[in-house]
């Protein structure tokens with residue numbers, strides 16, 4: 001069995017944030033998160049999580065999460081809370097959820 005370079009003894013993360021990084025070409029029938037700057041936002045969240053000392057979470061890009069029309073889409077597991085990342089406090093809100101498991105309700109995806 002290989003040794004884990006980070007010293008982990010079991011697979012997985014306490015929290016796992018996926019940010020959609022999908023980008024469609026100009027003229028596509030549906031919008032895409034990559035065109036909204038989602039990858040730069042993801043990098044900011046990664047940096048902020050690291051600065052906050054969160055070593056047991058993972059922030060990474062995903063392919064299309066299929067809620068393209070609702071804005072820059074993200075989801076945090078294991079809660080399965082879906083977010084639309086907009087506004088200056090979106091980064092801080094995601095880090096807060098990664099730390100505490102809640103507290104980012106203002107960014108939860110709304111389908112109303």
Ligand code: FES
Nearest residue numbers: 020033065066068
């Ligand atoms: S392109 Fe981001 S959810 Fe579809």
